[in-house]
Amino acid sequence: MACQCFDEVLLSHPGASKALHETWGWMVYWVGGKQFACEFTASPRAKAPYAGRHLLSLKCDPDRILALRAQYPDSVLPGYYSDGRTWISVDLDGGLPEDLVASLCHMSYQLVVATLPLRVRRELAGWGGVMMDSRIVYIDADACPVTREALRCARAARVPVVIAGNTTQNLERHIRSDDPRDAGHARGRDATHAGFWVEVLDVSVGADSADFAIVERLQPGDVVITQDIGLASMVLGRGGSAIGVRGRVYSKATIDMDLFIRHEEKKVRRAGGRTRGPAAFTAEDRERFVRNLTKLLAEVG
Numbered sequence: 001m002a003c004q005c006f007d008e009v010l011l012s013h014p015g016a017s018k019a020l021h022e023t024w025g026w027m028v029y030w031v032g033g034k035q036f037a038c039e040f041t042a043s044p045r046a047k048a049p050y051a052g053r054h055l056l057s058l059k060c061d062p063d064r065i066l067a068l069r070a071q072y073p074d075s076v077l078p079g080y081y082s083d084g085r086t087w088i089s090v091d092l093d094g095g096l097p098e099d100l101v102a103s104l105c106h107m108s109y110q111l112v113v114a115t116l117p118l119r120v121r122r123e124l125a126g127w128g129g130v131m132m133d134s135r136i137v138y139i140d141a142d143a144c145p146v147t148r149e150a151l152r153c154a155r156a157a158r159v160p161v162v163i164a165g166n167t168t169q170n171l172e173r174h175i176r177s178d179d180p181r182d183a184g185h186a187r188g189r190d191a192t193h194a195g196f197w198v199e200v201l202d203v204s205v206g207a208d209s210a211d212f213a214i215v216e217r218l219q220p221g222d223v224v225i226t227q228d229i230g231l232a233s234m235v236l237g238r239g240g241s242a243i244g245v246r247g248r249v250y251s252k253a254t255i256d257m258d259l260f261i262r263h264e265e266k267k268v269r270r271a272g273g274r275t276r277g278p279a280a281f282t283a284e285d286r287e288r289f290v291r292n293l294t295k296l297l298a299e300v301g
Helices: 003-011 062-071 098-113 118-125 147-157 209-217 229-237 252-270 283-300
Strands: 017-021 026-031 034-041 054-059 076-078 087-091 137-140 161-166 198-203 223-225 241-243
Touching: 003 017, 003 034, 003 098, 026 098, 034 098, 054 098, 062 076, 062 087, 087 098, 137 147, 137 209, 147 161, 147 283, 161 209, 198 209, 209 229, 223 229, 223 283, 229 241, 229 252, 241 283
Parallel strands: 137 161, 137 223, 161 198, 223 241
Antiparallel strands: 017 026, 026 034, 034 054, 054 087, 076 087
């Protein structure tokens, strides 16, 4: 593969840059302060099978490495001066198909980006007009009856989920054994989707602990599932979307009235009066929630 071709592929990624490592004489490619590729010619005195070869080192999925090493044993080598379990060095003069090398460049970039802080990943998502779906779905797990349904919708939409609640709620019970647990192993990640993974955010026991933890992390475009009108109001104010467990999508046009009604009902209860409680949660509520969350994720994305 010609140097100009792989160089163009590597630098086509959002936020990618390159710089010559003057001591080694290697061209190193960076994103978010981390290396995701380097191009160099190994010294003739290097150990076999690297000596004198024109190489491109890339981060790679361990299973893919095993398959590549079996198919191209002379052209795909364990990473030179790197962890051979997660890095490869491809011989650029070894006759590998150009589309294969290009796909490996893309994979390396994505694997490294997945390890960057969320703030950096969000910045890269909008770099140069590239619109990656970088939303997160937050679940306020306090007495939430639709956690499993929310996870199912997020899997289908390839959107990550954070379940916020305290340790007494046994939140892990909602998560499937095969669900990825971090961005580095996200399922369904591609050029436009961050991929699905799920994290449990443990908060202290106490009123509003989960609310504050969610708001602290919230970014515009995120989606929050909550029964709390106060949290829904804060989410809307920060440019996010909020949906109730019965499927109601909260609106800026009506949230002030919702807060006013809640305030008046609290006044009645503090004065010793009684207000009407919520109706029993029904199968229709559950179906409406799934339908509206699916629609909301499609609209926001």
